[in-house]
Amino acid sequence: MKKQSKIYAIKTMIGQEKQVLEMFERRVKAKGEPYTTAIKAAIWVKDVKGYIFVETEDPILVDELLQGIRHSRGRSSSFIDPSEIDKYLVVKPVIESLKTGDLVEIIGGPFKSMKGRVVAVDRQKSEVTLELLESASPFPITIYAEYLRKIEGGA
Amino acid sequence: MSEMACRNCGRVFTVPKKRLDVCPICKTRSLTENWSGLIIVFNPESSTLADKLSLKEAGRYALNIGR
Numbered sequence: 678m679k680k681q682s683k684i685y686a687i688k689t690m691i692g693q694e695k696q697v698l699e700m701f702e703r704r705v706k707a708k709g710e711p712y713t714t715a716i717k718a719a720i721w722v723k724d725v726k727g728y729i730f731v732e733t734e735d736p737i738l739v740d741e742l743l744q745g746i747r748h749s750r751g752r753s754s755s756f757i758d759p760s761e762i763d764k765y766l767v768v769k770p771v772i773e774s775l776k777t778g779d780l781v782e783i784i785g786g787p788f789k790s791m792k793g794r795v796v797a798v799d800r801q802k803s804e805v806t807l808e809l810l811e812s813a814s815p816f817p818i819t820i821y822a823e824y825l826r827k828i829e830g831g832a
Numbered sequence: 833m834s835e836m837a838c839r840n841c842g843r844v845f846t847v848p849k850k851r852l853d854v855c856p857i858c859k860t861r862s863l864t865e866n867w868s869g870l871i872i873v874f875n876p877e878s879s880t881l882a883d884k885l886s887l888k889e890a891g892r893y894a895l896n897i898g899r
Contacts, residue, residue: 717882722895723869732879765895
């Protein structure tokens with residue numbers, strides 16, 4: 678009978694999730710069978726700090742692969758219901774969490790790494806108008822919302 | 833080296849800095865460095881996660897791709 682695959686959480690050091698996932702991927706590919714068949718997928722979700730998730734039908738093989746991987750802290754003993762991961766698979770657009778007065782950091786485009794305060798939000802166009810904090814003259818600029826990261830809420 | 837994601841097929845590639853502007857899989861000129869979240873699919877036929885994301889081929893995919 679075919680085994681049912683289950684999702685297990687793997688604890689990692691916070692901030693090292695992607696490194697652990699990439700190391701895990703390299704090991705699976707290097708070892709070949711039966712690892713490549715038993716391990717279905719591995720996932721790193723940005724919003725979940727300190728964990729990656731592995732879908733497998735044989736958790737013992739995951740334990741073997743994790744041995745000696747830097748920054749990994751072992752596998753959880755119980756499996757996770759796939760519906761718990763669902764909410765992370767469809768990522769909420771940044772624009773939905775932004776409102777006037779929020780402090781944001783620009784993470785892409787020509788103004789990358791500058792900070793600003795939101796003065797207007799256009800949800801239809803997915804654009805945000807903000808005033809740069811580091812600029813000498815506080816003229817407003819309009820930026821696509823995906824280039825922004827919220828730092829803190831406004832008053 | 834930088835990692836870029838294709839906006840069309842969602843694949844993630846490691847490329848020499850700013851040297852590649854065509855996706856090696858779907859051949860579209862739509863790569864971006866603005867992505868987050870990573871799923872590595874080893875067995876798309878029997879994976880629940882790959883099925884939920886409609887991924888039909890093994891490989892590395894970004895979960896969230898910006899403009």
